[in-house]
Amino acid sequence: MSLHIAGTGWVTPLGSGIDAVWQRILDGDRAEVSQISDPLGTESYPLYRVPATALQHLPPHPRLRRASGISRFAAAAGLAALAEAKLSPNDIDPDKIALVFAVANGGVIYTKRFYSDIVATGAEAASPLLFPETVFNAAASHLAAIIGLSGTTYTVVGDGSVGLTGLKVGEDLMSDPNLDHCLIVAAEEADWLLCDAYAKWRLLRSVGPLEVFGKTAQGTILSEGAGAVLLSRTGSVAIAASSGGGHFKARHEAASALSRVLKKVGSRDDAIIVSSANGTFVDAAEATALQQVSPNGLLYSPKVALGEGVGAAGLWQIIIGALALRHQTLPVPQYPRAQNPLPNDAISLEGRDEVTVLSCGLGQQIGAARLSRSQH
Amino acid sequence: MNVTNNRVAVTAIGIVSPLGIGLPETVESLRTGRDCVGPVTRFDVSHCRCKTAAEVPDRGSQPILLRGGRDRLHPASHMMIRALDEALKQDPAFSPDLAVIGTTSGGMSFGEHYYRALARHSGLHKAPRWIANYPPQKPVIDALESFGIESPCHVIANACASGTNAIGHAFHCIRSGNHTRVLAGGYDALCELVFVGFDSLQAATPEKCRPFDADRSGMVLGEGAAVLALEEWESAQDRGATILAEITGYGISTDNHHLTQPNPSGIGARLAMEQALRTAALDPDRVDYINAHGTATRFNDSAEAKAIAELFPHDVAVSSTKSMMGHSLGAAGAIEAVVCIAAMQNSFLPPNINFRGTEDDVRLNIVANESKPHNVRVALSNSFGFGGTNASILLKAAPP
Numbered sequence: 072m073s074l075h076i077a078g079t080g081w082v083t084p085l086g087s088g089i090d091a092v093w094q095r096i097l098d099g100d101r102a103e104v105s106q107i108s109d110p111l112g113t114e115s116y117p118l119y120r121v122p123a124t125a126l127q128h129l130p131p132h133p134r135l136r137r138a139s140g141i142s143r144f145a146a147a148a149g150l151a152a153l154a155e156a157k158l159s160p161n162d163i164d165p166d167k168i169a170l171v172f173a174v175a176n177g178g179v180i181y182t183k184r185f186y187s188d189i190v191a192t193g194a195e196a197a198s199p200l201l202f203p204e205t206v207f208n209a210a211a212s213h214l215a216a217i218i219g220l221s222g223t224t225y226t227v228v229g230d231g232s233v234g235l236t237g238l239k240v241g242e243d244l245m246s247d248p249n250l251d252h253c254l255i256v257a258a259e260e261a262d263w264l265l266c267d268a269y270a271k272w273r274l275l276r277s278v279g280p281l282e283v284f285g286k287t288a289q290g291t292i293l294s295e296g297a298g299a300v301l302l303s304r305t306g307s308v309a310i311a312a313s314s315g316g317g318h319f320k321a322r323h324e325a326a327s328a329l330s331r332v333l334k335k336v337g338s339r340d341d342a343i344i345v346s347s348a349n350g351t352f353v354d355a356a357e358a359t360a361l362q363q364v365s366p367n368g369l370l371y372s373p374k375v376a377l378g379e380g381v382g383a384a385g386l387w388q389i390i391i392g393a394l395a396l397r398h399q400t401l402p403v404p405q406y407p408r409a410q411n412p413l414p415n416d417a418i419s420l421e422g423r424d425e426v427t428v429l430s431c432g433l434g435q436q437i438g439a440a441r442l443s444r445s446q447h
Numbered sequence: 448m449n450v451t452n453n454r455v456a457v458t459a460i461g462i463v464s465p466l467g468i469g470l471p472e473t474v475e476s477l478r479t480g481r482d483c484v485g486p487v488t489r490f491d492v493s494h495c496r497c498k499t500a501a502e503v504p505d506r507g508s509q510p511i512l513l514r515g516g517r518d519r520l521h522p523a524s525h526m527m528i529r530a531l532d533e534a535l536k537q538d539p540a541f542s543p544d545l546a547v548i549g550t551t552s553g554g555m556s557f558g559e560h561y562y563r564a565l566a567r568h569s570g571l572h573k574a575p576r577w578i579a580n581y582p583p584q585k586p587v588i589d590a591l592e593s594f595g596i597e598s599p600c601h602v603i604a605n606a607c608a609s610g611t612n613a614i615g616h617a618f619h620c621i622r623s624g625n626h627t628r629v630l631a632g633g634y635d636a637l638c639e640l641v642f643v644g645f646d647s648l649q650a651a652t653p654e655k656c657r658p659f660d661a662d663r664s665g666m667v668l669g670e671g672a673a674v675l676a677l678e679e680w681e682s683a684q685d686r687g688a689t690i691l692a693e694i695t696g697y698g699i700s701t702d703n704h705h706l707t708q709p710n711p712s713g714i715g716a717r718l719a720m721e722q723a724l725r726t727a728a729l730d731p732d733r734v735d736y737i738n739a740h741g742t743a744t745r746f747n748d749s750a751e752a753k754a755i756a757e758l759f760p761h762d763v764a765v766s767s768t769k770s771m772m773g774h775s776l777g778a779a780g781a782i783e784a785v786v787c788i789a790a791m792q793n794s795f796l797p798p799n800i801n802f803r804g805t806e807d808d809v810r811l812n813i814v815a816n817e818s819k820p821h822n823v824r825v826a827l828s829n830s831f832g833f834g835g836t837n838a839s840i841l842l843k844a845a846p847p
């Protein structure tokens with residue numbers, strides 16, 4: 072069974088539109104760091120936000136009237152992926168497309184609002200309008216309704232590697248010959264509560280910008296948005312191998328788990344790697360694993376430009392891998408070890424047919440995928 | 448494209464629910480129609496309309512002796528570890544190449560502790576522990592790691608259908624030849640946010656939980672965990688595993704009517720049940736028992752009853768075991784699959800307790816109030832959830 076990426080879409084802190092954001096990444100642009108504070112203003116955290124202009128082309132829909140940011144990001148990315156494949160919701164046979172929605176923290180903004188009313192006032196203040204939006208699969212339900220899908224819809228949950236889990240679940244679903252497509256969408260919305268939690272988890276850096284592969288792990292910076300990939304039977308980039316939902320028990324075991332998953336997907340010693348380095352323990356774990364499996368690889372870490380998109384991050388990496396193959400170009404690489412001088416420009420991948428995407432989340436999960444240029 | 452239709456065996460099950468810890472206690476509770484619903488003890492419900500739930504006995508959510516210290520884990524992790532422990536004791540050689548587990552709220556109560564500590568500006572020294580054990584994949588990883596299982600885990604959060612979706616997806620993965628052995632199941636632990644949420648929707652009842660009763664007034668929440676070891680049939684036979692049951696069909700549909708309410712026509716439920724029957728190549732009249740979703744809310748039961756009556760013209764026996772153990776959300780589908788297997792293994796129909804009678808226009812053969820001896824060969828288990836997600840699985844008794 073050969074599966075291909077037939078469409079991509081994203082909403083990121085660098086904006087939306089596949090080509091526009093890709094060009095900014097190639098230009099070495101980084102999203103702007105903003106600050107977000109708790110309601111009392113006692114704590115402030117750096118954050119990469121999606122600019123308001125990124126959603127200007129999202130068509131109105133009754134399901135999105137009260138929906139939170141995560142649902143809007145997901146809808147915009149999902150519809151963009153369908154559009155790139157020249158499919159509109161009206162053209163789709165609702166029984167022949169599945170939806171896999173990957174999410175990490177879910178609708179954190181409405182969840183916080185709902186529970187804060189309970190804490191502040193009591194259960195009698197709980198809003199019946201907010202509660203349904205706190206459920207993990209609320210955003211998937213909205214997107215399914217917008218597309219008019221009537222068959223399989225799965226919401227899969229996990230950490231920053233959950234996009235890779237979603238890809239694997241999508242691959243498993245596509246073994247059903249009755250399916251033509253599987254739309255995989257991954258999304259995240261940011262909030263001060265999330266930043267506070269990651270800070271108390273000692274994984275957040277106090278000031279921007281985000282840096283990776285430093286001598287010491289300074290922490291990450293959260294971001295928000297969505298990515299979408301349409302899996303089909305044909306397309307310009309094939310999923311040569313994928314693995315999602317792998318796990319490790321403790322952080323010191325992350326490197327060996329990453330080595331295993333790199334070998335599992337067949338990463339070459341000189342692979343082109345799209346990494347998940349984010350300024351935390353992940354960097355050292357990836358560096359060790361890559362040294363073992365792909366020591367002569369070239370590596371790009373998109374979180375330097377886009378921040379740690381958690382639920383959205385894995386699919387952003389997949390999209391960047393697909394774009395690198397499509398355009399035969401890798402954005403300015405980073406190196407997990409001393410290697411100077413660093414190139415200042417994107418480099419040509421002329422003649423290279425494969426990219427490996429590696430993802431290590433902060434919640435003990437990992438995933439990887441090997442993408443290849445396809446003949447279609 | 449390589450299309451296979453592998454048969455799928457169940458070689459082991461493990462369960463932790465308000466009905467009991469482990470299968471023997473569960474079967475005894477089902478046989479006797481034990482009402483496990485009582486006052487909520489986990490958090491304050493004095494300002495809620497509903498004040499009851501079905502809680503897992505304390506020993507079910509406390510650590511069992513395994514390698515390493517586990518007292519910092521979420522209660523949901525302990526329930527998952529216990530359920531997996533029971534399954535692996537039945538089939539110690541079962542080594543999954545994938546785990547697919549359903550949940551709705553993960554370690555939500557730890558998130559609540561964290562938020563309350565933030566609000567009162569004290570007790571935050573425990574925050575790293577709460578945050579690390581809050582994510583929904585954590586109880587699954589804890590359980591797998593406790594037994595040295597390295598297989599990937601895919602955690603499905605499709606609201607109240609999660610557990611059935613997890614089993615159904617695992618079934619699909621084996622049937623299609625993508626995997627040989629998959630651990631499937633679901634878990635959820637009671638938490639304040641979800642309890643108050645259903646209370647705010649007035650979906651939870653202050654009275655008895657009476658699924659399909661004409662005077663039903665709403666659901667009661669529950670909690671628990673259950674796992675099923677699924678394996679490609681010939682692989683299980685070749686290694687001499689005891690086969691407890693067979694999963695023969697799976698159906699899933701998405702009903703876009705409303706975020707929280709099913710289409711009143713019952714079309715979502717009907718499509719899921721029809722697809723499960725079609726996958727199994729089975730006529731509806733071959734089904735002996737339906738473990739209904741049966742939450743006891745007015746809209747859900749009405750839509751499900753309509754779909755069942757239309758699709759099963761014979762008087763198939765129907766019960767909602769949520770009447771005894773409440774609605775355990777992401778765990779419900781997995782627990783109810785185990786209930787179906789228990790019914791097939793022990794030849795009885797689990798009861799729908801607190802039942803007095805349906806509306807005049809509802810045509811269902813409810814297993815009212817007491818279990819009944821019955822040779823159950825084929826059972827259908829339904830789960831429907833928020834977001835319009837509907838799932839049904841078909842189970843068949845193992846050959847004698």
